[in-house]
Structure formats: C-alpha cells, structure tokens
Amino acid sequence: MSELTTMVNIGKEMEKKLTTVGIDTPEKLIELGAKQAFLKLKERYPQVCLVHLYTLEGAIHDTEFNRLSEDRKKELKEFSDFLKR
DSSP states (O other), rough: OOOOSTTOOOOOHHHHHHHTOOOSSSSHHHHOOOOHEEEEEEEOOOOOOHHHHHHHHHTTTTSSSGOOOOOHHHHHHHHHHHHHH
C-alpha cells in the first residue's frame, strides 16, 4: 500500500478506495483537492457520502475532519448536495 494512511483521517479502507481511483500518494490527493478526489470516488463508489468529503478535506489540511470550520463544512455540504441533483 501507499503512504496515504500517514495522513490524518485516512484509514486502510479509504486508502484502498483512493488507490483504485488513481490517488495513491498524499501528494496526488493534495494536488487534486478534496472535491475532485470525492468526485472520482463517487463515480466508482456511489455510496460515498459527505463524511468522506470531510475526511478528504481534513486529510489535505492535516486536521481531524470534525474540526473543520463550520464555513468550510457548509461549503462542502453544498457541493455534495449539488452532486445529488
């Protein structure tokens, strides 16, 4: 496996999912960004949800997903809701 699990919030299950969509290093995840990584995951794994998006954002910013600012969580939720339309 890759070193994705060295990032905050990224466990073995998330690492496997990310790897299957071509995101196999922390650098790739950071470069792609949480929203684009979430889109890739959503295409392959339709069951991924808002918490996955928060998890990716937290990993990129080296913070626990539940410590994201309310403004950032709101923005990410709006993005996730938009994808449901």
